[in-house]
Amino acid sequence: MSGKRTYRLGIHPINWVGEDVAEHGSDTTFERIVDDIRRLGLTGTEMGRKYPKDVPTLKRELGSRGIQLVSQWKSVFFSDPSRREEELKAYREHALFLNEMGAKVISTAEIGGSLHWDPRRSANETEVARLTDEEWKWFADGLQQAGEIARSLGMKLAYHHHGGTVVERPEEIDRLMASTSPDLVHLLYDTGHAYYGGSDPLALLKRHYDRIAYVHLKDVRDEILAEARTGGWDFVTCIRRGVFTVPGDGCLDFKPIVAELNGRGYDGWAMLEGEQDPAAHDPYLYARKALDYLDSVTIS
Numbered sequence: 001m002s003g004k005r006t007y008r009l010g011i012h013p014i015n016w017v018g019e020d021v022a023e024h025g026s027d028t029t030f031e032r033i034v035d036d037i038r039r040l041g042l043t044g045t046e047m048g049r050k051y052p053k054d055v056p057t058l059k060r061e062l063g064s065r066g067i068q069l070v071s072q073w074k075s076v077f078f079s080d081p082s083r084r085e086e087e088l089k090a091y092r093e094h095a096l097f098l099n100e101m102g103a104k105v106i107s108t109a110e111i112g113g114s115l116h117w118d119p120r121r122s123a124n125e126t127e128v129a130r131l132t133d134e135e136w137k138w139f140a141d142g143l144q145q146a147g148e149i150a151r152s153l154g155m156k157l158a159y160h161h162h163g164g165t166v167v168e169r170p171e172e173i174d175r176l177m178a179s180t181s182p183d184l185v186h187l188l189y190d191t192g193h194a195y196y197g198g199s200d201p202l203a204l205l206k207r208h209y210d211r212i213a214y215v216h217l218k219d220v221r222d223e224i225l226a227e228a229r230t231g232g233w234d235f236v237t238c239i240r241r242g243v244f245t246v247p248g249d250g251c252l253d254f255k256p257i258v259a260e261l262n263g264r265g266y267d268g269w270a271m272l273e274g275e276q277d278p279a280a281h282d283p284y285l286y287a288r289k290a291l292d293y294l295d296s297v298t299i300s
Contacts, residue, residue, distance in 0.1 A: 004298045006262045007215065009291075010044020010070055011037055011272040015246070015283040017050050018275070019073070020116065021239050025050075025278045030061070036284045038065040040291065044269050046107070047072035047098075055100050069101040070269045071214065073160070078142025079112035079135040091146045095153055105158040105214045105269070106150055107188055110139055113166040115234050126234055131166050139166075140179040147184030158188040158214040161197060164235030168197035173204065177211055187211040191252055192218025192244050192273065196225065202256050215261070215270035217294070219250030239275060246274040246286045248293025255297035262299060 016033045018024030030050040037045055045067055052058045062069060074094045077083045095106055111117035113129035121129070131139060147157040161173045177187065189212045194201040205212070224243045227233075233241070247254050261270070272294075274286055 004262065005258075006264075007266045007268060007270045008044060009042060009270055009272065009294070010046075010068075011040065011042050011287055012046050012216070012275075013048030013050070014046075015272070015274045015276075015287060016278055017048055018239070018277075019049060020236050020275075021277075024239075024276075025283075028278065034061060034065050034067060036287075037067055039284065040287055042067075042272075044068050044070045044271070046070055046271060055097070058101065069098070069103050070271065071103050071105045071107045071158070072098055073107045073109065075111045075117060076108060076142065076146065077110070077112050077118075078146070079110060079131055079139040079166070081138045081142075084138075084142055084145075087142065088145055088149065092149050095149055095155060099153045099155060103155070105156050105186075105188070107160050107214065108143070108146065108157050109160040109162050110143075110166055112139070115164045116236055117165075126232060128164060128166060128168070136175070136179065140176070140185075143176075143180055143185050147181070151184060156186045156213040157184065158186045160188040160190065160193075160216075162190070162193050163196045163238070168193065170197070170199045170204065173197075173199070173208070177208055182211055185211075186213035188214045188216065190216040190218060190273075191247075191254070191257060192216070192220050192250075192275075195220045195252060196238075196243070201252060202260065205257060205260050209260075209264055209266075212266070212268075214268055215266070216273050217247050217254070217257075217270050217290075218273040218275065219245045219247050219252050219254075221245055221249075222251035240277075242276050242280075244273070244275040245281070246272060246290035248290050249274075249286065254294065255299070258294065258297055259299045
């Protein structure tokens, strides 16, 4: 593996077991995932739904393989102020777990208005319910408070702009960054979700680099995304039909992205992601090819 990277490269368990599509990897074991990660020579992972939940067991299993838990997704519902107290309590519990595991960033995303995760939405809806100006104020204020919790533990809230949510488009990412303090709310930069949401991934990286605390490297199959736009598919349908893949297997050019990260001296974690059906796309083999591809485009 190339020694030219300034950042630390890990891999997300979503390559083996889907988070948004339950049938993807449903029979895959935790041991298979972490043994594959070790075979790949990678040392960072996020929490996955097959991972043990208790800290001693998880520490033992990851530690024996030389793997660090880097983060875990945390849904928040700050756009509804009636939920604020319970949401902050849950956020603190989540942060304490990650802190005990040695993680430094908390992947965070608002589910209010989202197609698949907002419990107020019905199954027959097809569009994200964009936030009103008032909801944006509540949302930003809640994130600031959660960011304070993270900062008090020596951690960072890394906001994950994400398909099918109220922060997926370029203007929504820009608004979030403008509405929050750079000391409290950082950015999880995701190449695949950037492109899915209509951003130029390289332009987004350059525009908000100073806010980036965490990175996901994911590719997109442009022909499937075009079909999705024509057909009006929702986000989960896009996942099921293979809109995402690992770097080097889709339409994105990672050479300038990697060059920008290295040129800026980014020294945080970057997680390799595919988020596709593991039965059709062997996670280990696709990860191996993605690592070879990233090595080939890495510039000193």
